[in-house]
Amino acid sequence: QVQLVESGGGLVQAGGSLRLSCAASRNIFSFNYMGWYRQAPGKQRELVASIASSAITGYTDSVKGRFTISGDSAVNTVYLQMNNLKPEDTAVYYCKAHYGPNDYWGQGTQVTVSS
Numbered sequence: 219q220v221q222l223v224e225s226g227g228g229l230v231q232a233g234g235s236l237r238l239s240c241a242a243s244r245n246i247f248s249f250n251y252m253g254w255y256r257q258a259p260g261k262q263r264e265l266v267a268s269i270a271s272s273a274i275t276g277y278t279d280s281v282k283g284r285f286t287i288s289g290d291s292a293v294n295t296v297y298l299q300m301n302n303l304k305p306e307d308t309a310v311y312y313c314k315a316h317y318g319p320n321d322y323w324g325q326g327t328q329v330t331v332s333s
Contacts (some may be wrong), residue, residue, distance in 0.1 A: 220244065220322040222313045227327030230303055234331070238298040240313030240324055246289045246296055247271045249315040253286060253296045256309035256329075263312070267298060282305075309331045 221243040230236055238254065246252055253268035267287035268276045277289050286299040296313065308331050311326040 220315055222315060222322055222324035224311065224313050224324040224327040227311060227329045228280060229330045229332065232304055232331055232333050234303050235301045236303065237327060238300070238311055240296045242294045242315060244294060245291055246293050246294050247331055249317045252289070252296045252313065252315045255312045258309040269296060305331045305333045307331050
């Protein structure tokens, strides 16, 4: 069983920064990919950023140039560095690991950006 534990959310003013962490119970690069998703009230969950086992990364257009996903296999943790935050980034952020036919999710961490 894979466990993912997110941390690092909070309240920040527009233009500020936060770093989210997702600690996995096994080597993060053993998964096909890991991703950060977010879900705002009344909206569908969307993929924000991903990192493959090859370390190739991808981003949704709205966060390109502001967010950076990275992984540290020494501590089995994936990070999401979020800079120049905007009120529309407010959401619950979830970490997901994908392996074979399975998806594993963390419990989520709230990010609130005030204007």
